[in-house]
Amino acid sequence: MKTPHTCCARGARVRVVLRNGDVIVDRFVERTGKFVVLAKHRIRGGELRSFGIYKEAGR
Structure with missing residues (x-):
């Protein structure tokens, strides 16, 4: 499985x-x-589908 x-x-x-x-x-x-x-979560790497910088719309 790729992460x-x-x-x-x-x-x-x-x-x-x-x-x-x-x-x-x-x-x-x-x-x-x-x-x-x-900050509020601890997630195993294998549980991730995607990971990226969050940029709000309109900024």
């Missing part, structure tokens, strides 16, 4: 889509060996 690129600047707002279809918008904290740590 998307999962790193960005600390404190950046990211949009994460999980394999079950849930969408999470949160601040990036760090990438550990198995997990992507966000």
